[in-house]
Amino acid sequence: MNGQSVTPSLPTGKSLKPSMFSRGARRSALGLVMVLPSFFLLLFMIVVPIFTSIQESLKGNDGNFTWDNYKYLFTDPAMSSSIKYTIHLTVVSSIMVLVIAYLLAVFLRFSTGRLAKWIERLYYIPMFIPSVIATYGMINMYGNHGWLARIMLLFTNEPFMRIIYDYKGLLLANLWFNIPFATMLLSSALSSIPNSAIEGAKDVGAGKIQIFIRIILPLSFKSMLVAATFVVMGVIGSFTAPFLIGPNAPQVLGVAMQQQFSVYFETGIASACAVFMFAICSLVGYFYIRSMMKEER
Template sequence: MEKKLKPFIMLIPVMIVVLGIFLSGLVMAFMQSLGYFRAIGLTEFTLKYYKEVLTSQGFLSSLGFSLYISMVSSIIAVFLGVLLAYSILRSKHRKGIEEMIYKLPIVVPHIVAALLVYNILSQSGILPRLLYSIGIIEEQSQFPSLLYDKNGIGIIAAYLWKEIPFVAMVVYTILSNINNKLSAVAHNLGANNRQVFFHVLLPLIMPSILSSFIIIFAFSFGAYELPFLLGPTTPKALPVKAYIEYTNPSLANRPYAMVINMILTFVSLILVWLYNKSFELISKYNR
């Protein structure tokens, strides 16, 4: 019992500091979102700021934009990531492919991913120059503006470059540990490769697919740097809007920023709960 408890006891001082900073900041943000901000003379709790934010057209547009980016990028990343994992499983040169996929995109910071997408997809980037050089477009300005647009194509492209390898590695780990006898039995019963994948492998990897989706959705929903660097002027992604409200010269705008932050925190907690449920589902399948 002492050996089991010793690591947790040793972590207590660090956890007190970390959780103390995190929880105190969360409590202060929550109080300010309710209108209690003594620095500017606000001493009464009110739901006025929540009502104004939740009914604001700007907030609703930002919320819809953030949900759109997160949902589209996560769905595409999961779909392509699963296909990539399955192709790696069937490849004869797995190790080289795995190392290339894992080391390059996953370890690269998102800011670098934003610069990469900008250098490729901007109207002066690599792709327009290539299309111009082979005669597909007559001028580089004819290339559609994929960055800073309301469809968030640049943001989604950057997320996909980062998220597809992550999903592929998570799913491949599960696929590589599935007993090959299951696929062999299905083949012996007359199933083709497509049927083996959809009726044998896919049900087994579905919990890991679900957990991967929740992770990348939660990250892209709460991420700040890519929407800030590649996003349109309007609508702003929700984290960017919170930052703009927070940095407003007028401290009277601080409660509005904290309301948005608390909404982001609430959504994150829901996603954490869903992840825990999916993890329980994975454990159930592994028994």
């Protein structure tokens, strides 16, 4: 990012022209102008809405200041069980996603087989499949009379367990949506570890576990953090899968929020719910932003 300082300007006609500002000042003004449109968009679409929703969440039906919306979140039995359900689902899904994605990424990095190459080619696909379609595919695959149930019937007569419209279905959906993305981030980090570093460690007698703990883990830790951030945000704010295949009660927070807003027109409660969600995610978001800023310095 320090190109400006070394450009040797030839004495062409242009740069000899007297001007009110120096060339550097004009260039930096140009930079600002190029960045501002997207920054304003960001301001209008992220920063302002967040403040609006904080403001809205503290307003009662009569327009006066009140904590009632937040009280409702934690005292209403349906709402508070939804919150617990969502947090539980988020923690379990995120841990499973990260563990599986890490194992898969390590496998892809160090395997040379033909099948591993095929996985490498195919694992992008779920990232690009519309979430509605994937969810629909899961309904047809894991539903009561779904494909899996039919195939199982060829081997056993036991009734098929309930997956769709249940916790298990949401967990499967979260794994399906998030593992490829996490694997992609981790693969990219692992591929930047040079083979020579690993071979060098082997030469001085390090075992597989030692290589993993001393070299691979530290070098991929930061990407792990990024992956964790995106997975947690993705799962906690998920809507499509829970809307289509989640249980009716308790609901996932994203669905509960949408219903409060669009069905019951309870803007205050929906906003309080959103603010609460931002609050529990702000810690994760903070670590993500901080680690990114450190990197750039």
